Amino acid sequence: MNATIARRRGYGLDRRRFLGGLAGAAATLGLTACGAGGEQPAGSGDTRRIQHPLGSTEIPNDPRRVIALDPGPALQVALEHGVPLVASATLGTKPDVPKYLPKSKQDFEHLGFEPPDPESLAELNPDLIVGHQTSLADNYEVLSQLSNVVAYENTRDNVEWQQSCLTVADYYGYRKRQQELIDRYAERAAEVKRAHADVLGKTRIALLRFTTDELRIVTDSVIFPSRVLSDCGVRRSESSAAADKGDTYNSLSLEQVSRLADADALIYFGGGGAFEGEQVNSTFTNYTEGTLWQRLPAVRAGKVFEVPQNSWWDGYSATAANKIVDELTEVLRKL
Structure with a gap:
């Protein structure tokens, strides 16, 4: 077959x-x-x-x-x-x-x-x-x-x-074994929160997703990567708050990019699921080459970090959560 x-x-x-x-x-x-x-x-x-x-x-x-x-x-x-x-x-x-x-x-x-x-x-x-x-x-x-x-x-x-x-x-x-995996992840997330408390206490982060046609702020909500960030003690920017209860993202037009000025650091990925590489790349270029993007405090400070979409968006398991913890730790070390 x-x-x-x-x-x-x-x-x-x-x-x-x-x-x-x-x-x-x-x-x-x-x-x-x-x-x-x-x-x-x-x-x-x-x-x-x-x-x-x-x-x-x-x-x-x-x-x-x-x-x-x-x-x-x-x-x-x-x-x-x-x-x-x-x-x-x-x-x-x-x-x-x-x-x-x-x-x-x-x-x-x-x-x-x-x-x-x-x-x-x-x-x-x-x-x-x-x-x-x-x-x-x-x-x-x-x-x-x-x-x-x-x-x-x-x-x-x-x-x-x-x-x-x-x-x-x-x-x-395998419910019992799954609970053990989740518990081990929770312990790792708590350790990251303790180890990087100083940086986390003074940094506001926005998580971004470039899709085939727009830029989205992943909100501080029930969605998978946001929960992992919360478990690790990440403070989100005010722009990351859901516009309406239950919203998992806020769309940004090219003219609204300046809303990200409240973030001290930006973490981003492109696509997810049915990834359309060329279209996502085009969206990324349209936004990041614009004047409003270039003026953002996080961009000017060099605090913009790309992460893999297959863990941060397509991941949905204890293993994926641990992968995000690994990648977030690398970001925190650079802040």
Whole structure:
């Protein structure tokens, strides 16, 4: 099978192929036992019933053929715990799976960033499909006919990233280990806060994202990188406050760049998810070559720092949070 399977081609499933997918999934479930790696979650027999945002689903205690339908927690938590993936959504960047994540113990199909075709998923005979509720909402009923499907909530639903990761880890049978990863991250973040207290106490930072068509201030909100900055004791600029409750970014036109004058330092990245390199580069040039950008105090002081988008934007796991801590520490040492 090709490294990237067929994309959306409509949702009508061929009867023979669909039934074959069902049979394969059922066979896999029948063979499932509490084996190599899970934490033996509570439940009778080899399955347990899970309540999730889109319904109630019976899932295997020890899934052996998992499909992750988003490149966030569904994929990243699976890699953290060695969950046996047969396929996963991946980023639209190169590499499409960040290298800071643990390497999968087995090859799996890279589905890309766009929603895959359910017919192709049926061919993989999954015994568990996991995705955030936005990625599953339109096709939940269809996918539920070919395997056990569970959804989780994320920051779009105002849910903290730690809770999202714990929920996904619970589906995989690794909630306790996930909590240990989160606790170790929290200890590291607290140590950064203590070690760099002097710099953090006198510095206001704005986190910026250059998209394909505009510059955005990532707000001091529930969004993943902002929470990591808060855990590390970073004070945000007033311009980083959400314009409206729940906003995860504030858009800046070319004429509004001077709003960043309240920041002592700027941290930025470009793109994210379905990265469009040329368009993002063009946006970056349009903004940073302008007079208003050049006049910013942080720019004039040489306190502008680029960070990787695949950790600061595409990351969504304890491993990614630790990566941000590493990269933030390097920035703080230069302030």
